[in-house]
Amino acid sequence: MKKYxxxxxxxxxxxxxxxxxxxxxxxxxxxxxxxxxxxxxPDETLWISLDLVAxxxxxxxxxxxxxxxxxxxxxxxxxxxxxxxxxxxxxxxxCSIGAIQNVALALTDSSYAVPLSVLLFFMLPIAxxxxxxxVFCAGVCPFGALQELLNxxxxxxxxxxxxxxxxxxxxxxxxxxxxxxxHSAFIICRFDPFIGIFxxxxxxxxxxxxxxxxxxxxxxxxPFCRFICPYGAILSLFxxxxxxxxxxxxxxxxxxxxxxxACHVDAIRPPYSNKxxxxxxxxxxxxxxxxxxxxxxxxxxxxxxxxxxxxxxKTNKKVQLYDIVTDNNEQNPKDENYELEAFLGQGxxxxxxxxxxxxxxxxxxLYSTVAGAVIGIITGIMLINxxxxxxxxxxxxxxxxxxxxxxxxxxxxxxx
Amino acid sequence: MxxxxxxxxxxxxxxxxxxxxxxxxxxxVALTVSGITLKKLETEEPDMFWQIDPEKCIFCGRCExxxxxxxxxxxCMHANKVCGYCDLCGGYYRSSVKELNTAAENLMCPxxxxxxxxxxxxxxxxxxxxKLCTGCAKCAKGCNSFGNGxxxxxxxxxxxxxxxxxxxxxxxxADAIKRVKASGxxxxxxx
Ligand code: SF4
Ligand code: SF4
Ligand code: SF4
Ligand code: SF4
Numbered sequence: 001m002k003k004y005x006x007x008x009x010x011x012x013x014x015x016x017x018x019x020x021x022x023x024x025x026x027x028x029x030x031x032x033x034x035x036x037x038x039x040x041x042p043d044e045t046l047w048i049s050l051d052l053v054a055x056x057x058x059x060x061x062x063x064x065x066x067x068x069x070x071x072x073x074x075x076x077x078x079x080x081x082x083x084x085x086x087x088x089x090x091x092x093x094x095c096s097i098g099a100i101q102n103v104a105l106a107l108t109d110s111s112y113a114v115p116l117s118v119l120l121f122f123m124l125p126i127a128x129x130x131x132x133x134x135v136f137c138a139g140v141c142p143f144g145a146l147q148e149l150l151n152x153x154x155x156x157x158x159x160x161x162x163x164x165x166x167x168x169x170x171x172x173x174x175x176x177x178x179x180x181x182x183h184s185a186f187i188i189c190r191f192d193p194f195i196g197i198f199x200x201x202x203x204x205x206x207x208x209x210x211x212x213x214x215x216x217x218x219x220x221x222x223p224f225c226r227f228i229c230p231y232g233a234i235l236s237l238f239x240x241x242x243x244x245x246x247x248x249x250x251x252x253x254x255x256x257x258x259x260x261x262a263c264h265v266d267a268i269r270p271p272y273s274n275k276x277x278x279x280x281x282x283x284x285x286x287x288x289x290x291x292x293x294x295x296x297x298x299x300x301x302x303x304x305x306x307x308x309x310x311x312x313x314k315t316n317k318k319v320q321l322y323d324i325v326t327d328n329n330e331q332n333p334k335d336e337n338y339e340l341e342a343f344l345g346q347g348x349x350x351x352x353x354x355x356x357x358x359x360x361x362x363x364x365x366l367y368s369t370v371a372g373a374v375i376g377i378i379t380g381i382m383l384i385n386x387x388x389x390x391x392x393x394x395x396x397x398x399x400x401x402x403x404x405x406x407x408x409x410x411x412x413x414x415x416x
Numbered sequence: 417m418x419x420x421x422x423x424x425x426x427x428x429x430x431x432x433x434x435x436x437x438x439x440x441x442x443x444x445v446a447l448t449v450s451g452i453t454l455k456k457l458e459t460e461e462p463d464m465f466w467q468i469d470p471e472k473c474i475f476c477g478r479c480e481x482x483x484x485x486x487x488x489x490x491x492c493m494h495a496n497k498v499c500g501y502c503d504l505c506g507g508y509y510r511s512s513v514k515e516l517n518t519a520a521e522n523l524m525c526p527x528x529x530x531x532x533x534x535x536x537x538x539x540x541x542x543x544x545x546x547k548l549c550t551g552c553a554k555c556a557k558g559c560n561s562f563g564n565g566x567x568x569x570x571x572x573x574x575x576x577x578x579x580x581x582x583x584x585x586x587x588x589x590a591d592a593i594k595r596v597k598a599s600g601x602x603x604x605x606x607x
Pocket of ligand 4 (some may be wrong): 483
């Protein structure tokens with residue numbers, strides 16, 4: 001199936017008198033020739049190009065069918081295709097969600113470059129979202145597609161709970177960025193609940209988590225997308241200002257409430273008239289309150305994460321190694337301690353490691369302060385958003401949350 | 417937001433205006449990020465594959481157990497030009513071996529992936545059947561402790577799914593697994 005372009009031919013230099021060899025190289029008398037091995041490096045160019053074409057093409061199909069044709073069926077077909085191709089066939093690496101970390105690392109680390117394909121995986125959905133809303137999420141993302149296809153019932157999560165949980169993707173995103181730019185871990189990849197299902201293998205806990213989410217997604221729309229996915233959080237920002245967005249109905253709305261019940265991610269807000277007319281002083285006071293609380297929450301976030309930066313730095317392998325190396329006395333020497341063995345074997349010096357670890361911890365301190373502040377700001381903005389009461393004459397789609405699934409306009413009686 | 421400004425136009429147009437501003441900002445951010453990352457590609461060859469540095473590997477055996485694949489993508493490779501072609505091969509026989517015969521209980525490889533062929537007195541050629549190898553590194557450990565170290569571990573790039581985060585890399589005690597450029601996809605022992 002794979003095509004090989006680059007063939008690495010095994011050619012060596014004959015060594016003479018390599019002191020490390022315990023046994024001398026044999027002198028063959030029978031004219032024996034060393035076997036030649038070829039190690040192939042898979043040339044994935046073709047597949048990656050196909051991936052990118054499929055990615056853009058499927059997003060295009062979704063955009064056309066949802067925005068122009070206003071049909072849901074193509075979205076379901078796209079979901080099935082994407083699930084089969086990106087999910088089970090390509091086994092989902094690298095995906096747009098995980099690419100966040102590569103791009104973040106490329107932006108901060110001068111020695112790390114991301115392949116063009118990874119950048120495109122990250123950027124194409126964003127570009128499409130800026131134009132058409134979250135058409136990627138509609139069914140091109142295999143994770144979204146999986147949950148979309150499983151969803152049959154639409155039990156509503158109480159708004160308070162939903163709004164509280166919606167902060168998780170942001171926290172997840174910021175922490176993932178923090179750990180990526182410090183070379184500690186790619187947690188989005190490690191805690192990916194669905195990849196194990198696509199690969200029919202993985203750690204038991206992650207597969208159980210994934211299965212749990214899938215069962216949940218039968219009863220309520222897209223729990224992963226709404227309450228976990230960090231890429232969804234990024235896309236929601238771009239979707240908010242998208243050039244074209246889904247409209248429920250072009251004719252007058254008859255306020256039947258059907259669309260709101262149809263939406264599985266609770267993205268439709270009912271009409272609301274803000275009766276309380278705010279006078280100037282109240283308005284000024286409200287803005288003052290915002291001006292005070294926002295920095296306060298930011299500060300709280302920054303301080304909290306700064307204090308836990310030591311804990312966060314334990315995700316870094318060097319820091320872990322340092323801990324292992326320094327408290328080996330307490331450990332049972334009979335335990336197999338490969339880390340220590342390797343460290344000593346490579347001639348590592350504890351002092352040098354200590355210096356390095358110190359630097360990493362310092363970095364962590366700085367970055368986690370920033371991360372905490374950003375989490376604080378986001379929480380603050382979300383709270384402010386909740387407190388704003390905006391008048392709506394019609395049922396309106398919250399563009400940030402809408403995943404362009406196409407349910408609402410199929411349900412709207414005015415569209416029949 | 418813009419409530420306290422002098423903007424007297426109705427909320428709908430105001431919202432539209434803010435939205436357009438937002439769209440431009442968002443587009444600008446996206447372009448900048450792409451620009452910076454693209455620029456880098458001009459000077460830097462991107463890291464594409466995961467590979468083991470045989471100089472660092474200590475044959476801990478985690479390669480076999482921690483790969484996301486059911487059968488690890490890590491395989492044993494054999495550098496014939498390093499090999500001593502010994503009869504009593506530290507990678508082929510267990511160290512506790514009493515009789516040099518090919519009964520399974522004498523052999524190091526739990527899956528029988530090492531093939532042995534008589535060349536001439538007293539030399540034997542060893543070959544790895546990569547289809548059988550599970551990457552347990554037992555043979556390589558034996559060979560490195562008692563022999564020339566011609567058996568060593570590499571990620572077979574055809575089996576590897578190229579995870580965005582190699583899960584063996586996360587547990588490798590020797591920090592032997594690194595992202596490498598396509599030109600260095602294999603780190604072969606040559607001499
Ligand atoms: S929110 Fe995340 S998981 Fe869901 S469809 Fe969008 S990118 Fe995929
Ligand atoms: S995990 Fe690391 S040390 Fe262990 S066998 Fe694999 S490469 Fe070698
Ligand atoms: S002993 Fe382990 S690493 Fe060596 S050939 Fe057999 S399965 Fe592969
Ligand atoms: S990248 Fe993935 S498939 Fe390849 S060796 Fe590492 S864990 Fe296994």
